[in-house]
Amino acid sequence: MQVSYYPGCTLKTNAKNFETSALAVLERLGVTARELEDWYCCGVCFSQASDNLMQQIAPIRTLVKAKESGNRQLLALCTMCFNTLKRSIEFIKADKDRLETIQEFMDREATRFYGDEVDVVDILSLIKQIGLDKLKDAIVKNGKDLKIASYYGCMLLRPKEIAIDSPDDPSIMEEIITASGCENVYFPFRTECCGSYQIVNEPDIVKTRAKKIIGSAVKNGADLMVMLCPLCYYNLDEMQLEIQKEDNTFQTIPVLYITQLLALLMELDLDIHDFSLHSVDPRPVLKRKGLL
């Protein structure tokens, strides 16, 4: 099975370990994710500005590339990229005039894109599509003692037009965790906002939220937290040390991309994990639980 792969900016920098672990896991599951030859910015939050068509051009150009790649599915690992790319499709499909205006700017593209030719897919849905049985078969290590808190954030679940699961009570991550042999820890803040870009101007907001989210996962007995969004990852991982500086009773917890956990359980090459990218070092917990 082959899908096209759109990395986006973060996956090539801060979230390098997400990319390497995800691609390795997919390879083990028999999926080749071929990176687009040429790709543009996904548009980030700018493409969601309500009145500016111009800012849709970058994501649409990427989708044109995806169409040209010949693969129906375009994997976006970063949840922000997933969200904006998928919403761009909805955006042009909702209004023919928008589509036409945008196409007028596609003077360097040989291919026309109408919205239905490419399916943007996230890695959770892709793993489910491959089959949880196949995932189970690929797991080598026993994760029975490992209690996992799955954190969704918002980008995969909102708005509902592009949501991959219920925005308030999703289950897809837990299903994957169950299939991987680990134990799920339910905590009430798994879909709560991490504070997002407030980290730039109002880091205290993020700090408060991180404390609430992490605190709840710890209280419910989690050993590890897994997620997919590089921004949530940054906010929830890095902020923990800041919180601990102010509150020494605060208990930290390692944060991993879900694909890192799967890679560890599959005993893939350890080089794909750059543990130096973590603020809260996951290695002590991983060693204790026999994953390292």
Add this chain to the structure above:
Amino acid sequence: MKRIGVFVCHCGINIAATVDIEAVVKDLKDYPGVVFVQDYKYMCSDPGQNMIKEKIKSERLDGIVVAACSPTLHEKTFRMTVKTVDMNPYNCEIANIREQCSWVHKDKNEATPKAKLIIRSVVEKALLDEELEPVKVPVVRKALVLGGGIAGIQAALSIANSGHEVILVERQSSIGGRMAQLSETFPTLDCSQCILTPKMVDVAQHEKIRLMTYSELEDISGFVGNFKVKIRQKTRYIDWDKCTGCGLCIEKCPQKVPSEFDQELGKRKAVYTPFPQAVPNKPVIDHENCTYFKTGKCQLCKIVCPFDAVDFDEADKFIEEEVGAIVVATGYDVYPVLNMDEYGSGKLPDVIDGLTFERILSSSGPTGGEVRRPSDGKVPKEIVFIKCVGSRDPENHFPYCSKICCMYTTKHAMLYKHRVHDGQPYIFYMDVRSGGKGYEEFYQRAQEEDKVIFLRGKVSKVYQDDNKIVVCGIDTLSGTNVEIRADMVVLAMAIRPSKGVEELAQLLKIAIDQNGFLTEAHPKLRPVESLSAGIYLAGCAQAPKDIPDTVAQASAAASMVSNLFAQEYLLHEPIITGVDEDLCSGCGLCITVCPYDARILNREKSIVDVNEILCEACGACAAACPSGAAQQRNFTDKQLSNMVKAILS
């Protein structure tokens, strides 16, 4: 040729301001077939009608055209008028020169010629109109009431008290419906069962009412005044003629299952009556949970029954009846909490719906009326009520207001406070809708006397934290986020039409609206009739409503039934589409297009027969008929083509 008179109405200035009446009168005077034309300021007034009567006689008119407002308004008026001077009412036609002419034009030069053409075309129709007599239909003076909740009970008693026979069909083994589950009722706080059970007993004892519980409507045919119905009596496995309701079988039954009546908080046996005051107070065996049916062993109930009433081999019975009218009172269900992902998807035991809380409050309920939460039986010291859950949420759930939640939630908070004096109730609301006699006062009382805290805003999240239920909401009046660590949460879930109503509506050929409720014939003027003649609506099956409104609607439906039964025979519009036997080839095209099943193939004669009573004169068959055999009376092809010619000339 017929002698046609034309009467042109000014309708004050409604018509006269944009139509040159004088010119119209002059024009019509010369039109072939027209022997008399007269205008008048208000034709529908008494002097106007009298003038028509006089002129029909003096001018020896065979038919008239009244050029005035829409026929929906006064066609009936003028037809009654001509009838008094022995003209066949169907020789009176209306030319609509108000709604379709004067009101939609500003320019007199445009409106006047158009008015002329409209009237001319109707004159053409009148020239070929036949004299018609309404079709007489006999009436079976027996009613069928579907649903044995308070709506059905009220309707059945009311019809029976006017001396007509009633069959009351209820799908549960007892009548009583949702009202039997309620604790106390707003705004008077009288006990629901205390006011309901006497009525239930009245139903059971009424000589005119045949009570058929544990039964459902299986099939129906016929039409108003003459329905043929088939009712399925579901297998009870207990012969109710032998059973005395002693309850020994229930006592000995080893199998316990969650009680639907107690919203699954309590238990019942596999052989059971839904509640102790059930009417009829006789048990049924729940096939799905019965040990004998599951394992082939047990039969304890059969062994202990002193009257040999238990019969495991019993099968469904079918009863056929003829009835003249039907009241649909199938009630409501509560939208399940599991649809509310933000409120725990039904996984949190102490987050319950309002109906479940009714059972907790009920003195005959699983806690004997003490407020105890389901998870650990603890008395909740802080309790949060959330209103509009699923209602007024067009994006995710339902757009409508469930109407009763404002009042019952207020009542819940009040009753809670009456039982847990040191407890604190909170109510999150979007609006407080307390329209109704004594309702606003009730709401004020809850705030002032019972210190219920009302918070205006929605709740975004409800989650379990240790043994508390944390409610995260917003108080939009103070603009602050609110977090309450409560012991229990009660959700005022949306009211839904009861399960199976869609299939029932299909069976009865009555409409349901976009939300699944039964549709009334007119939202204001015909609120208890369905669009199918002879089928009436009552209670929450039509829309969410409280007990007083339900009783009022049920009484109104019963009164409509009595009106129907008071008539010697029913009259059906004679304007139907017949069959010219000489032209009909029996191709059956008209049968496939008829929405009323009014056309039947007569294989012997190889033609189509028409049931004149079922035909509603929609004209679909006339349009489909390839040979012109299907002609709608007084709307024949000839008439229509003459009308078109008159307009195009």
